[in-house]
Amino acid sequence: MKEEIAKNSVKLFEQKGFTETSIQDIVDSLGVTKGTFYYYYTSKENLLMEIHLHYIDDLLKKQKTILESVKSFRGKLVEIVKLIIHDIELHGAHGRVYFREIRNLTPEHNKTIKGKREEFRVNVMQVITKGIQSGEFRKNLHPKMISFAVLGVTNWSYHWFQPCGKLTVKELADMYVDFILNGIIAERDERDEYSTN
Structure with missing residues (x-):
């Protein structure tokens, strides 16, 4: 039941917002009483x-697996980007609540989540730093x-990307990886073709 409460709450928070969703809304969506809610949670906050904790701890766990299992720093960065984009497909609503509703946490809880x-x-910065040191990334980057x-x-993709749209999760992930690793500058011969000089 605790998982069901959390799952339904994510849907309601995404649709209505945290402040506009009451505990009564949550229990009504499950057909249970407020007593059931308070058995598992002391408050809506x-x-x-x-x-928030479940979401970021899961991402950190998956990121750790990537850091420990992928050898090259380029590969680590690629897999972290893909992790985030694929997460939209699996937990899009959860991610949107995570990014949007952090402002409704208490200062103490807010500090904990921001720390995570x-x-x-x-971890991403260290991958870039070590990638520079190993020669996999350019020397003039600011990690x-x-x-x-x-x-x-x-992360901004959580706000607009729809996995059921024309662009697939894999296509978006590949697009971002290409953009991050290669930028948008054309190859020399392609630049010369469109040069006005």
């Missing part, structure tokens, strides 16, 4: 915190700023 988010970003850029591009 406590429920929101558990949703920072851990995920620092901290690039890590923000990579996560900014991928």
Whole structure:
């Protein structure tokens, strides 16, 4: 029942927003009483915190697996990008609630979640740093700023990407990987073709 409460709450929070969703809305959607809710959660905010914790802890666990199992730093970065994009297909509503509703956590809970988010970003930054040191990435990159850029591009997809649309999850992941690794500058011969000089 605890998992059902969390699952239904994610749907309601995505549709109506956290503040507009009441505990009564949650229990009505499941056909249970408020007593059932309070048996598992002390408050609606406590429920929101558990949703956030479950989400980021799962991502960190998957990221750790990538970091430990993929050998090259380029490969690690590629797999982390794909992890985020594929997560939209699996847990899109959960992700949107996670990014949008953090402002409704208590300051203490907010600090905890932001700390875990920072851990995920620092892991990406370290991949870029070590990739530069190994010669896999360009020497003139700024690891901290690039890590923000990579996560900014991928995380924003939660707000607009629809896996059931014309673009598949794999296509978007491949597109982002190509953009992040290769940029948008054409090859020399292609640039010359469109040059006005």
